[in-house]
Amino acid sequence: MMKVYELAKAVDPYVVSMRRYFHENPELSNQEDKTIERIGQELDAMGIRYEVVPKGGIIGYIEGTKPGKGKTVLLRADCDALPVLEKKDNLAGPRVCCSKVDGVMHACGHDGHTAILLGAAKILNEHKDEIAGKIILFFERAEENGGGMPQMLAYMDKHGITADTCYGTHLFAMLESGKIGLITGGTMSTAMGFNITIHGKGGHGSRPDQANSPIDCFVAIYNALQAARLTKITPFKPLTLSVGLLQAGAVSNVIPNDLTFAGTARLFDREEVGYPFKETLIKIVDGICAAYGCTATYNQLSDPAYPVYNDPECVEFARKVVGAELGEDVIAQPEPWMASESFSRLQKLMPGVFALVGVNNPEKGTGAAHHNEYFDIDEDTFKLAVTGTVSYALNFLESDIDTSARKWKGTMHDFFKDMGYTDEMIEAVYKKIEA
Structure with missing residues (x-):
């Protein structure tokens, strides 16, 4: 040889x-x-x-x-x-x-x-x-x-x-x-990407009670997604989650109509981590949007790859x-x-x-x-x-x-x-x- x-x-x-x-x-x-x-x-x-x-x-x-x-x-x-x-x-x-x-x-x-x-x-x-x-x-x-x-x-x-x-x-x-x-x-790892727009009801900052703030809705969604890593996914297999894009509003005293957020989840197991987390993400987004009087458009939500x-x-x-x-x-x-x-x-x-x-x-x-x-x-x-x-x-x-x-x-x-x-x-x- x-x-x-x-x-x-x-x-x-x-x-x-x-x-x-x-x-x-x-x-x-x-x-x-x-x-x-x-x-x-x-x-x-x-x-x-x-x-x-x-x-x-x-x-x-x-x-x-x-x-x-x-x-x-x-x-x-x-x-x-x-x-x-x-x-x-x-x-x-x-x-x-x-x-x-x-x-x-x-x-x-x-x-x-x-x-x-x-x-x-x-x-x-x-x-x-x-x-x-x-x-x-x-x-x-x-x-x-x-x-x-x-x-x-x-x-x-x-x-x-x-x-x-x-x-x-x-x-x-x-x-x-x-x-x-x-x-x-x-x-x-493999990446699972998401890009989601929350549609709310804008209004003046002095009367938040008259608006359905997509920002408040997003905060609840973000916290729920972070918690889901601990409560919905096996602790024996890794999952990381990050939001790298957040766009909403133009001035400080006006609640915007819409908010867009995007990010990725990284994982090694499609079946035990990827698909369960995707399903959880949809339930969280749809459920919290409903609770906050908002709706969601999924601009992108990929399946977990290999x-x-x-x-x-x-x-x-x-x-x-x-x-x-x-x-x-x-x-x-x-x-x-x-x-x-x-x-x-x-x-x-x-x-x-x-x-x-x-x-x-x-x-x-x-x-x-x-x-x-x-x-x-x-x-x-x-x-x-x-x-x-x-x-x-x-x-x-x-x-x-x-x-x-x-x-x-x-x-x-x-x-x-x-x-x-x-x-x-x-x-x-x-x-x-x-x-």
Whole structure:
């Protein structure tokens, strides 16, 4: 078996250069045309066959020549940036590279994710004789708003593309550099969003008795929702709730007619936490509105989606093979991350592993939170991330792990339905990939 870490060190200058290119040339979700073009150029230069998925991303293929068990591994990266005005310095001083696009920044590490997967692809493609199966390269657009994944899944469905496992990397600001977090089970939460307008009856502040204040109604709703986390949901499974948008009124002495509030709940268990909380939220909003003489319009109320869930057998295998390559002291068990990720949809289709690669290095100033103007990544961690990706892929193909019983059993149409899509929404997704 080849020494993956040595190969990762050899390809590291390429990975760093690609990360800096993507960082300097960020593109927002659904606008990553030049990014996708550059990824395609790099795959062309490697001689890797690929297809561009309209509104979705790129799917590439590497076929090994080593006799194997007929398995396929999917390796994923995302590539979109965020509408954040980057600071020229990180937490310790000047950055090694800066965005050239005003108001757009890779503030979550996707520039690194894309570069890491290109580096892994380079190694794998140059060692096909060590690959006992097939590798799918999955470059996803618009992860930040979920806009790319539906088209990628529809394309895979239409063309019969499947895999036995998936592996993804997320550079992680809350874990020290030099560590790879491989958590069993719930690794990142799922989000359930809501945006609700309360319709009351406005009036003058001197006579609140003549009005039905949507503000008073909201205060009661907010307190009831906070209490519901303790009284309506199992205490053994996490749920966080936050309201981040609150809009009402224009002047201090007039009670407004309407109030709009919006926020998210984060959780790991759809069945025992997500759906019960959604039902509770509706009962609370409707009941309190009735009590206060108000009504409610649900501008948005999503079903709970999927959490990032590391399959126990697959993640234990990842710890074993990555630890053998890099040393067991590199493997960490950080707390689960309460952010959300579209990689969860791949893991619902096929068992897989999402590795959190630490980039927190105070000396380099790379510890700022994700989606923050000071966010930066420690490029020295790329070697570890590439090693983890390649090691998992190569070893899984030769392993005896059978994931067939844990793969999605229905059709892709069933899968979209389970995610809350209507027939019209599903049809629209499939039309996009025909463009």
